[in-house]
Amino acid sequence: MQLPELTLSRIARVRVELDPMLVLGQTPQGLRRIVPIVGGTIDGRRLRGRILSGGADWQLVHDDGTALIDTRYTAETDDGALVYLATNGVRHGPPEVLERVIAGAEVGPEEYYxxxxxxxxxxxxxxxxxxxxxxxxxxxxxxxxxxxxxxxLD
Structure with missing residues (x-):
């Protein structure tokens, strides 16, 4: 059986605006940080709207600096639909690059994963x-x- 090649279709650019990070500290699972989500936009041909305040990223950071991303938030489309968004992922890179990212410096996305x-x-x-x-x-x-x-994913 031949499976199709993986293809992608761009849906929208999403900008999630954040409040300052809350650091809970070291837990048995790792360093726990919470980053409040306070707004933003979704701008695409098939999906347009605004990010509502009230969500957050419940990050867990390992000793090597790898952050496990766990966000949940809500958007309202330009035509009034409510949409729940949840992301799960990974952010990692060289320690000096991650320090610049956390400090709020402009860091090119090609410098980290x-x-x-x-x-x-x-x-x-x-x-x-x-x-x-x-x-x-x-x-x-x-x-x-x-x-x-x-x-x-198509």
Whole structure:
């Protein structure tokens, strides 16, 4: 059996605006950080809207600096649909690069690895395709936001 080659379709650019990080400290699982999500935008041909305040990234950081990403937040489309977004992924790189990222310096996304899978859910029938599609993204962190291009696996 021949399986098809993997292809992706770009859906939107997502910008998630962040409040300052809360550091809970070292836990048995690793360093726990919570990054509040306070707004943002989704800008694409098939999906456009704004990120609502109230979500967060519940990060777990290992001794080597690798951050496990675990976000949950809500968007409202330009035509009034509510969409739940959840990302799971990994951010890692050389220690000196990760220090610059955490300090809020401008760091090129090619200097570190930041990839996530994204699950989207909605009860709005106009966007039911979101519920049955697998999404991935290549992300970048700035001082007060995370940006990623959301891709659907075709």
């Amino acid at each position: 930041f990839r996530v899978s994204v699950r989207l859910e909605t009860g709005d029938p106009r966007y039911s395709w979101l519920n049955r599609t697998v999404f991935v993204a290549y992300a970048a962190r700035s001082a007060d936001a995370v940006e990623y291009d959301l891709y659907a």
